[in-house]
Amino acid sequence: MAVKIFIATDRLDSVLEKLSTKIDLLIPASLKDDKSAPTGFVPFVPGTAPAFDRQTTTPLKKALLPQVETLLRFEYHKDPQGSPKSSVTVDDQRQVRPTLVFGARPCDVKALTTLDRVFSNGPYVDPYYVERRKNTLFATLVCRQNDAKCFCTSVGGGPADMEGSHLRIVPVDGGYVVEALSPEAQTLLENLADAPDSARDAQAGQIVEEALKRRVGELDTKGSPEAFRKRFDQTDYWFQMINQCLGCGVCTYVCPTCYCFTITDEVENLKGERLRSWDSCMFYHYTLEASGHNPRPTKLERYRNRVGHKFSYIPERYEGLLGCCGCGRCIRSCPVSIDIRQVVGHLKENTSE
Amino acid sequence: MNNNPYLPELATVQEIITETGNIRTLRVTLDNKQRMEQFDFRPGQVGQLSVFGTGESTFVINSPPTRKDYLQFSVMKTGEVTQRIHQLNTGDQIGLRAPLGNGFGFEDMKGHDILFVGGGIGMAPLRTLLLYMIDNRSDYGDITVIYGARSPKDLCFTYEFQEWRDGGINLILTVDAEFPGWKERVGFVPTVLSEVAPSAKNRIAITCGPPIMIKFVLFGLKELGYEDPQIITTLEKRMKCGIGICGRCNAGSKYVCLDGPVFSYDQIRSMGGEL
Numbered sequence: 001m002a003v004k005i006f007i008a009t010d011r012l013d014s015v016l017e018k019l020s021t022k023i024d025l026l027i028p029a030s031l032k033d034d035k036s037a038p039t040g041f042v043p044f045v046p047g048t049a050p051a052f053d054r055q056t057t058t059p060l061k062k063a064l065l066p067q068v069e070t071l072l073r074f075e076y077h078k079d080p081q082g083s084p085k086s087s088v089t090v091d092d093q094r095q096v097r098p099t100l101v102f103g104a105r106p107c108d109v110k111a112l113t114t115l116d117r118v119f120s121n122g123p124y125v126d127p128y129y130v131e132r133r134k135n136t137l138f139a140t141l142v143c144r145q146n147d148a149k150c151f152c153t154s155v156g157g158g159p160a161d162m163e164g165s166h167l168r169i170v171p172v173d174g175g176y177v178v179e180a181l182s183p184e185a186q187t188l189l190e191n192l193a194d195a196p197d198s199a200r201d202a203q204a205g206q207i208v209e210e211a212l213k214r215r216v217g218e219l220d221t222k223g224s225p226e227a228f229r230k231r232f233d234q235t236d237y238w239f240q241m242i243n244q245c246l247g248c249g250v251c252t253y254v255c256p257t258c259y260c261f262t263i264t265d266e267v268e269n270l271k272g273e274r275l276r277s278w279d280s281c282m283f284y285h286y287t288l289e290a291s292g293h294n295p296r297p298t299k300l301e302r303y304r305n306r307v308g309h310k311f312s313y314i315p316e317r318y319e320g321l322l323g324c325c326g327c328g329r330c331i332r333s334c335p336v337s338i339d340i341r342q343v344v345g346h347l348k349e350n351t352s353e
Numbered sequence: 354m355n356n357n358p359y360l361p362e363l364a365t366v367q368e369i370i371t372e373t374g375n376i377r378t379l380r381v382t383l384d385n386k387q388r389m390e391q392f393d394f395r396p397g398q399v400g401q402l403s404v405f406g407t408g409e410s411t412f413v414i415n416s417p418p419t420r421k422d423y424l425q426f427s428v429m430k431t432g433e434v435t436q437r438i439h440q441l442n443t444g445d446q447i448g449l450r451a452p453l454g455n456g457f458g459f460e461d462m463k464g465h466d467i468l469f470v471g472g473g474i475g476m477a478p479l480r481t482l483l484l485y486m487i488d489n490r491s492d493y494g495d496i497t498v499i500y501g502a503r504s505p506k507d508l509c510f511t512y513e514f515q516e517w518r519d520g521g522i523n524l525i526l527t528v529d530a531e532f533p534g535w536k537e538r539v540g541f542v543p544t545v546l547s548e549v550a551p552s553a554k555n556r557i558a559i560t561c562g563p564p565i566m567i568k569f570v571l572f573g574l575k576e577l578g579y580e581d582p583q584i585i586t587t588l589e590k591r592m593k594c595g596i597g598i599c600g601r602c603n604a605g606s607k608y609v610c611l612d613g614p615v616f617s618y619d620q621i622r623s624m625g626g627e628l
Contacts, residue, residue: 072359090363124597229605261594263594290431296627
């Protein structure tokens with residue numbers, strides 16, 4: 001029997017507070033004390049106003065892949081005899097706290113299927129990601145705010161897609177109907193709030209039904225891997241597509257499926273840490289080699305690689321999986337209005353020629 | 354390896370050999386004796402050397418799996434990590450994540466004649482396979498090595514050339530210009546290749562060196578009748594994770610760290626992407 005509750009809008013804060021005693025909560029909220037500021041996922045503290053009314057500016061990925069995280073710590077030990085010999089100890093101890101993301105969107109959760117394939121399915125398994133993934137639950141909003149930049153149904157998702165989610169949140173008149181989709185989620189809902197009345201339950205049902213039917217975006221990605229390869233050497237074309245790019249990298253920063261990272265050491269005196277941080281394939285230094293050679297020296301190669309990675313290389317490598325969840329953030333955030341749908345659309349035209 | 358592929362094993366520098374003005378060879382052993390005894394790898398597989406506090410870089414294990422007293426890495430001083438590696442002393446502890454990458458398909462090379470074409474530090478990845486073949490000499494036919502550098506001072510592994518010759522290797526050495534006392538060949542590697550002209554019949558060619566050398570060696574091999582699948586090389590890219598996750602070293606949908614670094618020339622042609 002599915003467990004469902006109704007949370008009235010004016011009770012939301014107290015319900016979340018109660019929930020946060022059972023599990024750490026991340027909610028979408030303004031990133032500054034200003035309602036018009038960019039939004040992102042932040043740890044819940046009582047009084048935080050959730051931003052459920054729009055997609056967050058920054059994606060959910062940092063819940064599983066923090067912008068910076070410690071991979072390991074090391075410490076050098078001086079030889080007591082004073083000879084220059086140095087020894088070192090290294091540890092990779094880490095702790096993960098069970099977390100519930102309350103108010104994720106289907107596109108953000110869908111994006112995790114790409115990350116899962118890369119980080120969890122080998123041949124090498126990334127323990128930092130996997131441990132966090134196992135300990136993170138998702139309460140996902142049925143999306144009613146898709147705009148002209150969204151194209152989730154074009155890439156296999158949808159505004160009511162609950163794949164990978166543990167709870168479904170349906171915004172209804174006066175509040176939210178929250179339904180458990182997994183046993184562990186049922187436990188979380190116990191003693192939080194009453195069941196919805198039949199009118200609200202029916203309204204939630206209608207909203208879900210409508211959202212399941214809604215098509216968001218008209219992009220056709222079939223055959224994109226082969227079409228991309230055909231287009232690879234048309235440098236004039238790629239230059240035309242990327243000419244205005246400033247190389248700011250915001251598309252990768254806001255992208256829920258962009259996961260590329262760098263590893264650097266930070267050290268002070270004898271102690272230090274090895275850190276993993278988000279990186280961006282849109283930067284010159286990303287592929288710059290010590291010899292001075294750079295396989296992707298201009299924005300043309302870098303943009304082509306970004307498009308290729310999402311619509312050709314990931315599908316080729318990972319059984320047809322796309323490296324895009326259709327959230328539209330890269331389009332919305334681009335300061336010079338580069339729209340990835342244009343290039344992907346052209347790929348389709350290219351195959352039909 | 355342990356269950357955290359990012360966590361290096363501790364290793365100790367046992368010996369340092371100065372090869373040239375900017376290339377040093379490190380012989381290291383894993384501190385965990387049992388791991389060292391069990392350590393197994395394929396010729397051509399690589400390791401990530403860590404100097405904690407500076408970072409990691411990828412180098413081929415250039416000793417062969419048939420000689421496991423130590424693991425050998427040859428390092429050219431180029432960037433931050435390699436500068437730091439050049440400051441290491443014997444007895445210093447470093448980190449090692451290995452073996453990584455694919456290695457050479459040496460099983461399929463059995464029964465073939467072999468041609469190695471190396472330039473400068475590019476001899477390092479060839480050395481591991483060369484020594485493996487010397488240690489299994491009867492499995493292979495003629496083995497010819499063309500190895501060149503700018504000057505005699507820029508050749509690596511000079512101290513074991515005699516051992517290679519004694520091991521049944523047809524070793525042809527060349528330098529770019531005449532030098533006092535130099536008795537071997539003079540000329541660029543691709544030129545020497547076309548002079549020596551080893552027959553392409555039943556032969557695998559393995560080449561590694563500076564990109565410009567590889568480019569002309571490829572021309573030369575094609576002229577001699579070598580087909581793409583007969584030509585093997587190793588690729589290099591900037592790498593971080595070394596395990597096919599961080600996304601950096603791709604050429605098309607292949608990761609050089611995981612799917613490489615060894616590729617045949619037909620594989621390189623078909624994978625696309627930027628090199």
